[in-house]
Amino acid sequence: MTAHAAFEVPGNRIIDPEPLVRTGRSWTKWIGPVISVLILASVVYQLRQMDVRRLAALMPSSPVFWTVIVAYYFAGPISEWIIFRRIWSLPVGGFPALLRKLVSNEILLGYLGEVYFYAWARRHAQISAAPFGAIKDVTILSALTGNLFTLLMVAVAAPLFGELHLGMNSRAFVGSTVFVLLLSAAMLLLRKRLFTLPKRELWFVTFVHSARIVVMMLLAATAWHLLLPSVALTWWLLLGTLRQLLSRLPFLPNKDVVFAGLATFLVGSEHEIASAIALFSTLILGGHLLVGACVGLSELAREGHQE
Template sequence: MSNGESVYGPYLPNVGSHRGLSETIPENLVPLITKGVNWTQWIGPLVALGFLGVVFFEVRNLDFAQFLAKIPSLPSFWLLFFAYYFSGPVSEWFIYRRLWNIPLSGLVALVRKFISNEILLGYLGEVYFYAWARRSADIHASPYGAIKDVTILSALIGNGFTLLILALLYPLFHTLDFGGVANTAYYSIGFVLLTSLVIMVLRNRLFSLAGSELRFISYIHAVRIIFTTAAIALMWHLLLPDVDFRWWLLLAAGRLLISRLPFLPNKDIMFAALAITIIGHDSEIAELIALITSLLLMTHLVMATILSVPEIIRKRSKESRL
C-alpha cells in the first residue's frame, strides 16, 4: 500500500499521518460497506423520515392545553434546560473539533445524532454521523475509528461514574425495596463492572486514537456527566425550592446510576421510589418527574421536525437536478 493510500479507501487520504491517529489502522477497523451503492447519501433522508414518523405518532393524543399549562416560566430554568439538553452534542463537537477540525455546522449533525439515539434506535445516531463524516470534504481522517473510540469512551466513563455513585449511595439503595427487580439490578451492576474490565483489558486492541486524544475525550465526557448531573438537580430545585439543593444533587446522582444500569425493565419506577424516599412530597415529585420527562420528549420532537424538513427538501432538490 502506498503512503498516500488509506485502508479506508481513496476518500480518506493519508490516514496514518493524521494527528490523533495511530500510525497503522488495524484491518478489523475497515468499514463493512466499501463498494456498491453509496448508502451514505440515503441515511440522512431516512433518519429525517424516521423523525417525522415519531413526531406524528407521539403528538396524536397529546393534550397541548394541559401541557402548556404546566410549562415553567422561570428564565433561569429554561437557560439550564437548554444547556442540559445540548450538552451532549456540544461536548462532542469539542471532541471532533480537536480530532477533525469540524466547522460549527457539524454541530447540526451531532444534534441529529443525539436525537436519533433518543427517539429512534440506540446507536443509529452513530451510523448517521459516520455517514455524515464520510460525505464531508473537510474530514481527512478515519471517521470509523474516531467515532468508535468516542462511543466506547463515553460508555466507559459513564460506567466509571455509575460504579462510583453506587459505592457512595450503597447504604441508601440497600434500604430500598425494589421488589422483583432487585436481582436484575445486581446483574446489571455486574454487567457494568464486567464490560468496564473487558474494555480496560482490551484497550490496546479496541482504541485506534493516540493516548493524548483518548485522555482529552475522557475529560470531556467526565465534564459533561458532572455538568448534566448538577444541571438537572438545579432544575428540580428551581421548580421545588423548598427542598435543600443537596438532596436534589443526591437524587440526580441516583438518577444517573439507575439510567446507566442495563436489563432493568422498570427504571422509572425505581427512580420514583428513590425520589420519594429521599425527598418525600410524593405527588409533587411524581408531577416534577413527569414534567421534565415531557419537556425533554417535546424538545426532541420539535428539534426533530426542525432538522427533518431541510434534509428532505435538500434530497428532493438534488434528485430534481439529476
C-alpha cells in the same frame, strides 16, 4: 467553513473497515434522507400521544428555568462537537449533524445516530483518514465513562438502597452492577484492540465525557429545584446522581418507577415530586421532537435543493 467544507484529522492514518470502503458512498446518499423521514414520522406519532394542553399548563415562566433546560439539552451535542473539533477540526456547520445524531438515538433507535453521523462524515467531509475509528472510539469511551461513574455511585449509594426497601430485586441490582463491572473491565483489557485514536486524544475524550456527565447531573438537579424550591438543592443533587446510576444498570425493570419511589421516600411530597420529574422528562422529549422536526425538514430540503 460550512458543513460541506473539508476538514482534516491530524495525525490519524486509520482507514475504514474494508466492507465499508468496498461499498463506497452509495449508501451514504440515502441514509440521511431515510433517517430524516423516520425522525419526522416519529415526531408526528409522538405528538399525537402527548397531552399538549396539560404540558402547557405545567410549564413555568421563569427564564432561568428555561435557560437550564436548554443548557441541559444541548450539553451532549456541545460536548461531542468539542471532541470532534479536537479530532477533526469539525466546523460549527457540523453541529446540526450532531443534533440529528442525538435525536436519532433518542426517538428512533440507540446507536442509529452513530450510523447517521458516520454517513454524514463520509459524504460531507474530505477527511485525511476514515471517520469510523474516531466515532467508534468516542462511542465506546462514552459508555465506558458512564459505566465507571455508575460503579462509583454504586459504591457510595449501595447502603442507601439496602435501607429504603423500594421494591428493587437485590439479585437484579447485584447482577446489573456485576455486568457493568465486567463490561468495563473487558473494555479496559481490550483497549489496545478496541481503540484507534492516539492515547492523548483518548484521554481528552474521556475528560470531556466525564465533564458532560457531571454538568448534566448538576443541570437536572437545578431544574428540579427551580420547579420545587421548597426541596433543598442538595436532595436533588443526590437524586440526580441516583437517577444516573439507575439509568446505567441494565437488569432493573421499571427504572422510572424505582426512581420516583426513591425520590418520594427521601424527600416526600409524592405528587409534587412526581409532577416535577414527569415535567422535566416531558420537556426533554418535547425538545427532541422540536429539534427532530427542524433537522429532519432541513435535511430533506437540502437534499431536494441539491437534486
